Amino acid sequence: MNQQTPLFRKYISVLFASTLLILSFAASAQSIFINDATVYTMSSHGVLQAADLLIRDGRIKAIGSDLSAPPDARVIEAGGRPVTPGFFAGITALGLQGIGAEAATADSRLITEAMRPEFDVTTAYNPHATAIPVTRIEGYTWTMLGANRAGSMIGGLGQGVSLDGAYDSFLGAKVLFIDVGSDASEQSGGSRAAQWMLLSQALAESHSDVRWSPDALLTEAGRRVLAEFVGNGIVVFDVDRASDILQVLEFTTKYKINPVITGGAEAWMVADQLAAAGVPVILNPLLNLPVSFDQLGSRLDNAAILHEAGVSISFETAGPADTRKLRQEAGNAVANGLPYEAALAGLTVNPAQIFDLGDDIGVLKENARADLVIWSGDPLEVTSAADQVIINGKAIPMVSRQTLLLDRYLPENPNLPRAYIKPQ
Amino acid sequence: MKYRKLFFLATALVMLQLPMVSMAEPYASTYTPLPSDPVLIVNATILTGTGERIEGGSLLMSEGVIREIRADSQISENKQTTVIDAQGRWLTPGLIDVHSHLGVYASPNLNAHSDGNEISNPVTARVWAEHSIWPQDPGFSRALAGGVTSLQVLPGSANLIGGRGVTLKNVPAVSYQAMKFPGAPQGLKMACGENPKRVYGERKQTPTTRMGNVAGYRAQWIEAQKYIRDWEDYEKAGKSKKAKDKAKRPIRDLRLETLAGALKGDILVHMHCYRADEMMTIMDMADEFGYKVTAFHHAVEAYKIADKLAEKGICGALWADWWGFKAEAYDGIQENIALVDRPEGSCAIVHSD
The missing domain is CATH 2.30.40.10 (Urease, subunit C, domain 1)
Structure with missing residues (x-):
């Protein structure tokens, strides 16, 4: 038989x-x-x-x-x-997290209320994490490792990484992550106003000669890291409310910081200001609910409005397990008015430029890195x-x-x- | 006037004498379709939902009902008919989401809107999700814009037995009764695995383990069986008022009323369960107590037991591809829905949560 x-x-x-x-x-x-x-x-x-x-x-x-x-x-x-080109997987905890609900497998955040900008998630990166092959066989070849807020509004340092499975395939320079808005207000005495007060104090400390004071927010290493990011480093601000985004623009102009916005639920409301400041937005194009009071203005054509205004956009999803859906989300942005090529750019060349990786990645041209994908059909279609x-x-x-x-x-x-x- | 008052009084007295089982449906649906002129859609690719695909088809509806479907555009119209040329676009039944928490976890996600899990006891079969629903949840209109026209709203999965679910049409309304799908059976939300044992285990209460979960359900079914017997005995005691007075009338119990309804099949059992081995245990338990599981929800490992689910006539209500966020979701694969759909007699459903 x-x-x-x-x-x-x-x-x-x-x-x-x-x-x-x-x-x-x-x-x-x-x-x-x-x-x-x-x-x-x-x-x-x-x-x-x-x-x-x-x-x-x-x-x-x-x-x-x-x-x-x-x-x-x-x-x-x-x-x-x-x-x-191989797609950008968004800002993720790929290689930093095994199972979200199991604390022992999660390394992308430092649970402390102290400000520790020197906390560097790249030292915990594990290229053998299950989610990495799961993600890369779906067309994603690199990600930005994010340092999540878990106590302090300063998450710490992350970095781009190629999903080639090597231990040290980091791309570009370190990036600093800061979270502002209502979800970070518990760590700033209950008011987002205090976030700017504390961040200003931290930046002042980073440039001061005072070795220590009882009110100090930072360690010596923390002061050094913050000082490095003023003037040249990239700082990712996780922020949704339009008025908070404007605060980010004012703050970063004052301290000569290069900001990138993630979240950006209400970024469309301040699209012109973002375009004028040349500040990119990494957003979830499926966010159409007022999930929090910071996101009351959520709408499906956020990406389309920002692109139309001249803002560079890219995409993000909820967590490492959702990363492979990023191209579906980009496809939904197209369904809601974003030009097709702009959506592809949001998965390729835009994030490469946003994180200052030169023109070596995210484009297909002679002598560029050979990170690319052969698709069965339109990469923005679920089929x-x-x-x-x-x-x-x-x-x-x-x-x-x-x-x-x-x-x-x-x-x-x-x-x-x-x-x-x-x-x- | 006087007579009418007397009549009401008499009715009230009769109502008090009736056992709970024959009372009118409480919290009844008041949904009615909105008045509408006839609408004719032509030149559409129609998916009927019954396995048929009609190219270049037409569909006529009026007063909330589909009147005619044809494979051409020969449907007659009158002056009031609004004609829509679909230009080849798709026409499908409104989508049904069998697992939603809209209204019970309304947006914005405030503490004040957290009404989906009665986390006070691992068994809260007494609660009804519909009593938590906020009809103004903006999620209802967003879901409608996305093509969903009916949804079952369930309690959360913190408890072994979470309570009754309700099926709604997500239309604008000031009460959930005006959204309630006429004639839809209620559901009973139950949960396997990590959630109940984590929520209560952290409080050093039962269940702290998966074996504690199963012991918890079984004890409830035993009580429900007795409750059914007590009412049957009471009903059998005699038809006359005198005989009824003699027999001891059981006390109505909201928890056991729900569980009895599930055992009898009047309330459909919807069980949150991820792992294949746990679903096998639950199927054995359903046999032990003689009830049917209507659907396993989430069922990230359903593909491992697709044949068994089809054989038992149990649906898998599944995410398209969510996985890995907890240990019991670690074996998720993209093909889960396709594999659950594969056997003869299967029932694969896509849900949102």
């Missing part, structure tokens, strides 16, 4: 393909030639039809029509499918999937704990329990 149903045979072939992919991932120097793709360059070259890409040594070596594949290259026939993700010039194995679970429970064999796996 033949127990090999078509599904079972598919299971075997998936296992075989996975093994091959893992083997190919291990091979170091790899040339990849992508033939006949629709290439979203995210540069002034726009969208290239029927284009080929040559990838070698982690870089894009050539993009153009009718290129020829080197004999040693692995050739991927794109058949006109879209190719985009499309990432067919192949390439990070740092390597085709990554399209395998995660979740695909392995599927492989384990998909086969139908009436003689064996579903959970059965052959002992090795």
Whole structure:
């Protein structure tokens, strides 16, 4: 009796393909030639039809029509499918959190009311976290590790990181995270007014020669970190209410800080001021409820209004488990008036520029980092999937704990329990 | 005038004599469709919701009812009919969200609006979610804008047995009764796993473990069975008023009334349950006490037991892809809904929460 149903045979072939992919991932120097793709360059070259890409040594070596594949290259026939830069996964706790509800697995925040800007989450980064392969096989190749507020309104330091699975694939400089508004007011004596008082005091301390006073907010290391961010560093402010956003603009102008807004539920109300100040906004385009009193002005066309006003936008989601939905959210922004190309930019070139990573990432051009995705169809549609993700010039194995679970429970064999796996 | 007063008095006396089971439906629906002129939609891709797809179809509705669906545009219209050219766009039934907390956790998310979990006892079968609903929750109109026209609002999952759920049409109204879906059965919200044992475990109260959870449900079903028997005995005691007076009339108990309704199948059991092994335990428990689980909600591991769920006729009401936020959600996969849908006789549902 033949127990090999078509599904079972598919299971075997998936296992075989996975093994091959893992083997190919291990091979170091790899040339990849992508033939006949629709290439979203995210540069002034726009969208290239029927284009080929040559990838070698982690870089894009050539993009153009009718290129020829080197004999040693692995050739991927794109058949006109879209190719985009690898997507930005938002500001996340990827690699900093295993299971949200289990405190022992969560390292993205420091639970203290003391101001410790020197708290640096990158030292807790674990590239083997389950959520990293789960996220990257869906087309996301880098994220900004965020330091969440959990006590003090200053969360600490984060940094960009490539999801290539290495321990030290950090991108760009450290970024400081500050949370203002009603959700941070418990730590400032119950009033958001005191947040600006305390932040001003902290900045004054950071530039003072006073070694210690009984009213000091910062440690010596904290003073050093804050001083570094004045004038050159990027500071991400988590803020939603329009009036609070204007306070951020005033405060950062006064202290010569480069701000980035996240949250930004009411950013559309002050779109012109944000555009004039050149301050970008990283937002959740599905926020259409007044979830808090800081978000009474939430609306689905927030991204469209900001973009129209000339504000650089990018996207964020609720948590590491939602990260893979970022492209769906970008698609919803398009459904609510954001131009398609602007939504793609919000997942690629915009965040790269917002976090000052140069033009090496988030664009497809010669000599740029070879982080890219071949999609089955329109990447902003839920019915499309990432067919192949390439990070740092390597085709990554399209395998995660979740695909392995599927492989384990998909086969139908009436003689064996579903959970059965052959002992090795 | 005098007679009318007497009549009311007599009615009131009769009502007092009746057992609870035959009383008129309390907190009844007052929903009625708004008055409307006929509307004809033409040139639409119609998904009927019964497995049919009609290209270039037309649909006529009036007074809140679909009158005709055709695969062409030959539906006759009168002068009052508003005609909408769908230009090939999709036409579907209004979406039904079987797991919502709109109205009981209303926006903005204030302490004053936290009305979804009666966290005072692991068993609060006595409470009804509808008594917490704030019809002004802006979530109702946002859901409507997103295509949802009916939803079941359930209590939260802090308790083993959280209370009764209600099915609403999310229309503007000053009372929930005016939103209440006419004729829809009530639901009973129950919860497996981490939430009840965490909430009460942290207070050093039962349940602190999953075995404590199961012992908690079973003790309740045993009481409910006795409650049903007591009422049956009372009803059987005699038809005459004299015989009734002699028999001891059971005291009406809101908690047991709900549980008895669930055992009898009048109230549908909706159970928050993530792990496959826990769902298997619950299915055995349902057999032990002779009731039916209508749906497992969230059921992140339902794909592991899709065949069993189909065999038992239990629906999986599922998120599209949420996973990993707690240990019992760690085995979530993107294909969960598709795999639950796969077996013959299956029932896969997408919900929001």
